[in-house]
Amino acid sequence: MKRIIAKYYIETPFDPEKAALILAGEQSSGTFVSVPGETEDLKRRFAARVESVHLLGSVSQPAIPSPKFTSERYQRAYIEISWSIENFGYNLPVLISTLQGNLYELSQFTGLKLLDIQFPTAYVAHFEGPRFGVAGSRASTKVDGRPLIGTIIKPSIGMSPSDSAKLVKTLVEAGIDFIKDDELQSAAANSKLEDRVDAIMRVINTHADKTGKKVMYAFNISDELDSMLSRYDYIVRAGGTCAMLSINSIGLAGVKKICDQGALVIHGHRNGWGMLNRHPLLGIEFTAYQKLWRLAGVDQLHVNGIQNKFWESDDSVVQSIEACLTPLFSRETLLPVVSSGQWGGQAFETYRRTKTIDLLYMAGGGIMAHPKGPGGGVVALQQAWEGAVKGLSMEEAVRLYPEFAQSVQKFGQQ
Amino acid sequence: MKRIIAKYYIETPFDPEKAALILAGEQSSGTFVSVPGETEDLKRRFAARVESVHLLGSVSQPAIPSPKFTSERYQRAYIEISWSIENFGYNLPVLISTLQGNLYELSQFTGLKLLDIQFPTAYVAHFEGPRFGVAGSRASTKVDGRPLIGTIIKPSIGMSPSDSAKLVKTLVEAGIDFIKDDELQSAAANSKLEDRVDAIMRVINTHADKTGKKVMYAFNISDELDSMLSRYDYIVRAGGTCAMLSINSIGLAGVKKICDQGALVIHGHRNGWGMLNRHPLLGIEFTAYQKLWRLAGVDQLHVNGIQNKFWESDDSVVQSIEACLTPLFSRETLLPVVSSGQWGGQAFETYRRTKTIDLLYMAGGGIMAHPKGPGGGVVALQQAWEGAVKGLSMEEAVRLYPEFAQSVQKFGQQ
Numbered sequence: 001m002k003r004i005i006a007k008y009y010i011e012t013p014f015d016p017e018k019a020a021l022i023l024a025g026e027q028s029s030g031t032f033v034s035v036p037g038e039t040e041d042l043k044r045r046f047a048a049r050v051e052s053v054h055l056l057g058s059v060s061q062p063a064i065p066s067p068k069f070t071s072e073r074y075q076r077a078y079i080e081i082s083w084s085i086e087n088f089g090y091n092l093p094v095l096i097s098t099l100q101g102n103l104y105e106l107s108q109f110t111g112l113k114l115l116d117i118q119f120p121t122a123y124v125a126h127f128e129g130p131r132f133g134v135a136g137s138r139a140s141t142k143v144d145g146r147p148l149i150g151t152i153i154k155p156s157i158g159m160s161p162s163d164s165a166k167l168v169k170t171l172v173e174a175g176i177d178f179i180k181d182d183e184l185q186s187a188a189a190n191s192k193l194e195d196r197v198d199a200i201m202r203v204i205n206t207h208a209d210k211t212g213k214k215v216m217y218a219f220n221i222s223d224e225l226d227s228m229l230s231r232y233d234y235i236v237r238a239g240g241t242c243a244m245l246s247i248n249s250i251g252l253a254g255v256k257k258i259c260d261q262g263a264l265v266i267h268g269h270r271n272g273w274g275m276l277n278r279h280p281l282l283g284i285e286f287t288a289y290q291k292l293w294r295l296a297g298v299d300q301l302h303v304n305g306i307q308n309k310f311w312e313s314d315d316s317v318v319q320s321i322e323a324c325l326t327p328l329f330s331r332e333t334l335l336p337v338v339s340s341g342q343w344g345g346q347a348f349e350t351y352r353r354t355k356t357i358d359l360l361y362m363a364g365g366g367i368m369a370h371p372k373g374p375g376g377g378v379v380a381l382q383q384a385w386e387g388a389v390k391g392l393s394m395e396e397a398v399r400l401y402p403e404f405a406q407s408v409q410k411f412g413q414q
Numbered sequence: 415m416k417r418i419i420a421k422y423y424i425e426t427p428f429d430p431e432k433a434a435l436i437l438a439g440e441q442s443s444g445t446f447v448s449v450p451g452e453t454e455d456l457k458r459r460f461a462a463r464v465e466s467v468h469l470l471g472s473v474s475q476p477a478i479p480s481p482k483f484t485s486e487r488y489q490r491a492y493i494e495i496s497w498s499i500e501n502f503g504y505n506l507p508v509l510i511s512t513l514q515g516n517l518y519e520l521s522q523f524t525g526l527k528l529l530d531i532q533f534p535t536a537y538v539a540h541f542e543g544p545r546f547g548v549a550g551s552r553a554s555t556k557v558d559g560r561p562l563i564g565t566i567i568k569p570s571i572g573m574s575p576s577d578s579a580k581l582v583k584t585l586v587e588a589g590i591d592f593i594k595d596d597e598l599q600s601a602a603a604n605s606k607l608e609d610r611v612d613a614i615m616r617v618i619n620t621h622a623d624k625t626g627k628k629v630m631y632a633f634n635i636s637d638e639l640d641s642m643l644s645r646y647d648y649i650v651r652a653g654g655t656c657a658m659l660s661i662n663s664i665g666l667a668g669v670k671k672i673c674d675q676g677a678l679v680i681h682g683h684r685n686g687w688g689m690l691n692r693h694p695l696l697g698i699e700f701t702a703y704q705k706l707w708r709l710a711g712v713d714q715l716h717v718n719g720i721q722n723k724f725w726e727s728d729d730s731v732v733q734s735i736e737a738c739l740t741p742l743f744s745r746e747t748l749l750p751v752v753s754s755g756q757w758g759g760q761a762f763e764t765y766r767r768t769k770t771i772d773l774l775y776m777a778g779g780g781i782m783a784h785p786k787g788p789g790g791g792v793v794a795l796q797q798a799w800e801g802a803v804k805g806l807s808m809e810e811a812v813r814l815y816p817e818f819a820q821s822v823q824k825f826g827q828q
Binding site for chain 2 (some may be wrong): 027028029042043045046064065066067068086087088089090091092093094096097098100101102103104105106107155156157158159183184186187188189190222223224225226227228246248249250251252253254255256257269271272273274275276278279280282283284304309310311312313
């Protein structure tokens with residue numbers, strides 16, 4: 001019998017073994033309530049199973065305040081629970097309701113975080129997954145041997161389509177590989193998406209006709225379903241190659257429907273992620289999270305960046321990059337999108353820790369505010385990565401690459 | 415200019431006024447970064463505004479561990495931020511990315527919870543909202559003057575369609591108003607939804623033909639979008655009146671698309687809610703949450719129950735019931751679904767605190783395990799509510815109503 005295994009980090013005022021059994025019961029056939037019709041055969045077939053309980057230390061204060069159950073000690077543990085795939089079939093929303101549903105309500109837990117999910121190969125094989133991923137994103141932008149270099153249109157919201165197109169012209173001429181809308185930019189009154197697509201794709205197509213390189217632009221089509229579908233088609237007709245989705249705000253069913261269209265690279269923006277992950281003992285870890293969105297078909301997913309401006313630690317970012325690039329099934333892996341305060345200086349530490357160039361590396365001010373202009377900014381980022389991959393120190397790279405040296409002088413002290 | 419106002423509960427190691435300004439900047443035009451093209455006019459039009467900062471006390475330990483920023487004191491406050499509706503138009507995913515997006519990542523906060531959202535009347539009027547809500551659910555089941563009494567098919571998963579239909583027959587003959595699938599029951603190998611609809615609607619339609627009362631059955635159609643749409647149609651064709659959606663697992667775009675079909679009452683199951691709400695200083699409060707799902711069109715929404723088996727306090731449940739029943743716009747209000755460990759005994763406290771009968775009141779064992787069988791269980795629940803509305807104490811109700819007295823004897827000591 002093929003089973004899906006979920007690993008949780010828990011905290012409980014009770015015996016962790018018993019708490020794990022209660023979780024398994026609540027999230028399957030209801031093992032602890034005796035009701036007519038619940039035969040031994042049904043239990044064997046559909047009951048969730050506790051696979052392991054690995055005790056960690058205990059603490060005197062609960063991770064999440066829980067006035068209903070107070071205790072002198074709260075025990076922490078890793079637990080693994082498994083379900084037969086017969087319980088949910090190839091139904092991702094029901095999978096999520098099973099692995100991330102009512103269990104967070106159980107008063108037996110003062111902390112509960114979903115760390116990872118293991119799927120049987122046959123289960124994963126049912127899903128298309130990312131149609132483009134790393135290889136498709138590279139093929140579309142003709143970038144080899146280094147990360148894709150990207151940037152975002154700023155200000156986040158308020159620019160008119162023609163202002164945006166002017167900026168895009170500067171950026172594509174500077175040699176950029178990828179540009180994206182902001183997650184807040186999708187429906188602003190002064191920038192209809194269709195007008196933005198027209199103005200921007202005119203620039204990108206002209207550049208592609210001249211140079212043979214089509215810059216990838218991630219238009220934020222996040223909206224209701226019918227609107228997303230018609231915007232998607234609009235981008236395809238205009239010769240665009242990518243659409244951006246705010247995956248948490250749209251939700252799984254909507255995101256999968258868009259991914260299933262199959263014509264555009266899907267850039268997954270994880271805004272809202274802090275709410276799901278920021279507490280060490282509540283929510284879901286990125287390792288589990290990115291697997292769900294890969295099953296839905298997302299091609300590129302945000303992972304924050306080394307030395308970022310947000311709350312997340314470098315260790316966590318490194319782990320996220322590795323998670324995206326770990327094969328989930330025989331098809332494409334997920335392209336990690338590195339962003340937040342990046343200017344090239346972080347390339348060295350990013351490469352030292354991840355040993356990969358399969359990244360979409362996003363910089364904002366590091367490109368736009370470069371002393372030699374955006375052209376110098378893009379070159380500086382390419383140089384930073386070349387130096388990082390060669391194993392140079394940042395100081396050695398400064399001596400070798402003049403544009404990168406200017407970046408260090410301008411952004412290195414901030 | 416029409417503005418949407420969001421109220422947050424925050425904790426910060428910084429000055430709360432400054433932290434609020436940073437949040438407003440991050441979630442609109444990026445006020446704190448000077449970039450070419452960001453004119454004063456654009457700022458005035460699209461910048462988010464800090465409307466108020468109400469200081470609360472301070473604490474010495476952060477609500478959420480934040481190793482990057484440590485401090486001796488962490489200040490708590492209520493803050494209100496507003497955006498022009500021009501920023502997002504009538505686009506709910508972008509609204510969510512704005513109100514619940516990257517702001518949770520800001521290292522300036524060691525706690526952040528969205529408490530409430532105020533919409534301009536004209537904004538809300540754009541949306542259909544719940545097509546059925548309280549009045550539509552009553553009309554469909556012909557229940558007046560008391561809460562709708564409902565139950566759930568148990569075991570949660572594993573029963574065959576014919577087993578389920580047998581149980582449904584017992585329940586409709588017992589006088590039940592509403593029955594629902596479990597949130598884990600949608601795609602199990604031994605109970606195809608279409609087969610379950612056939613078997614169950616045969617029973618419900620036969621009963622309706624005989625008695626004139628059509629019991630509402632909430633079939634869990636949660637799945638990918640195309641599957642949900644075809645299952646929805648299948649229910650309509652079979653004469654069903656309701657579909658259940660695991661709203662967090664499906665997501666907003668998918669749920670709205672289903673609600674927009676307009677033919678079935680939509681029963682919103684909030685499994686996964688604990689992850690979004692359980693920490694006092696992270697995520698979203700129910701008051702804000704239910705408004706978003708009303709805009710999407712959900713008719714019935716789970717609110718837990720008084721003296722529930724989960725972690726939630728009675729105060730929180732009472733607040734949730736009131737939130738659902740507070741008019742959001744001129745159309746239907748949302749029917750609160752009260753469940754979790756209910757057997758009738760809680761009717762008294764529920765009515766005393768909420769003074770409403772506009773509820774879908776769900777009981778499991780309290781109906782199925784009643785000494786006089788399910789028929790006695792349903793009558794006992796109706797009696798409990800009659801007594802509660804009359805202002806009787808539970809003891810007085812026991813003297814007046816024999817079936818309710820048996821409930822108290824059986825379930826009152828647990």
